[in-house]
Amino acid sequence: MQREQQTISVRQLAILVIFFIIGDMQLYLPPLTAAFAKQSAWMSGLIGVPFGVGAAWFIFRISKRFPGKTLIDINNQAFGKIAGGLLSLVFLVMMFNTSITQVREIADFVTTQMMMETPQLVICLLLVLPITLAIRGGITTIARLGEVIFPLFSALFILLIILLIPKIDLTQLLPIEVTGFPGIVKGALFFIAFPFCEMFAFLMIFDSVEESEHAARDYLLAALAAGIAIWVIIVLCICVLGVFATEHTVYSPYVMAKKINIGDFVQRLEAVLAIDYIISTYFRCIIYGYAFVRGLQQLFKLQDHRFMMRPFGFLIVGYAYFLAPGIVAFVQFDVAWLFWVFTYSPGLLLLSYIAARLRQGWSKKGEG
Template identity: 25%
Template structure:
């Protein structure tokens, strides 16, 4: 595909990152944060927003030093052909691992909360095949779709919170710092890892128009993320910190709690929002892996790689252990370590190397 036909705007890029974050942070994480921070989960949400924005700025700063290169390209410039190639392969494997986990997560949600008798194969295919087809048309296609889908998801999130306000008891947030300052920090570190999906910009940067707008457009996006995280923590005001920590899907329980006249049993709306979010996430993450593979091995196209990776994810998802407690564990500490590594530690290391070697925005331009 001609690169000029596959360009996306900086706003579309930020929207893709925003959807990728919200799609994965809204399911198990409210319960996990309540488990760590208890009634102080709202503080964890605020701290995590600063962590996520810092990660975003590090990644954008690195990418703007090499605006015409993806990760596979500037890895070679900074680390050499072989070491840079190894690091690129590591990122590809990491993103395929995350994509497999997200596919499993989607099947567990749908199979547990909506259709317990259904086979996980169905849910894997239901989210993978559309994502693979749409992404094979170019990253600009899911980017344009997401421009329409993201506002709908945000409106649903806001509506769920507002409709539950009459039943909320905000005294559940008191007393603050009941167990000290450490629990909110732990909760923030757990959430902040999920905000590291800004790492996807490392593969998208060559296809972004007006890249210099990315730093400015990231701030309102992460303010939006922060507000969405705060909205998620209102489950504590509705159910209390202990019950929230024990609930599998707090957001779904908030939806099911709505019973106002004709507004009741709105589960299907939450199902649609989750399906859409996971769909967009897989579009971006699989494109990330396929695009870097194409550039790493200097291939002509990425569509065949895309479908091969889709098959790898499908096979991995179906041999994955689908125990809900185990998945909840893997989505907290192990995933947090991986995301902080690929989203913050390595990009910051590469940025420091680049500046030490004299690269700057002016020189890159």
């Protein structure tokens, strides 16, 4: 099974985009945006969605300019084998790091909210098998898995939102704007960076997508839908819990889900949110993981990627543990991480894009 022949449909791509964007953000963005924008976090979201979809569009444009090429190829074209290869390596570090960060996030969440006395290591170990199996199967496997799980995921997501409607208190959104504009913009930056700018991992996937006229439309619609979905979670969180609790609860959407109570009968459904969170974060993890492994394979011109899965599995456990000494330090990364993401996308990505375009123009080989 040659990896290059693996293809996915546009529909599958759209599903992966939704999983990727919602990812861990449904749990992390509400406290983050509320910390900066307070009760106006919903405005951060409103600013964030169009800019975020714009960022997603930019990443898609790059792949359109270089059809059939991955990020590694583009880097090579831009700066030649050695410099381009080094740049690719820098990108791979980010992909590797973010992939395993997702594992750490799941482990942190489970050991904080549900199984406090369980060692984190055990949770990581449990995740190793599904992650390595999915990546080993390649993008077709990941996409099919997405297609199978997506109905469950979206049904639970919508169920959660519907059940929370009776708990909404719109006055929590008042007063409209008091921390002022800077706070809202800061909140919006997180909203743009984490879900959307990080999508550069898809540059390792776009070349596997089947030709279709609707590719751009479906891709952007998926990004828009996912952006709106996280925005809804932020608004719900503030309306249901209030600003203070949203900001100061580590996993505020989870606590929000605890509030579900319809006639003292439909209640204690917080596990629904936990399941949804773990599903989408798992996809974010394997998409990044796949991008990393595929990048490594291309960069070093390897025949197969499968032999890398065992060491990758070991690294998941080790690196997830190594990532931060504890949750307090881990949360401290957030602001630094924001700039880190912007360095890659649009930063380095734009640099590479412009350089590759210039080269293309000089040599007159590409289809400009």
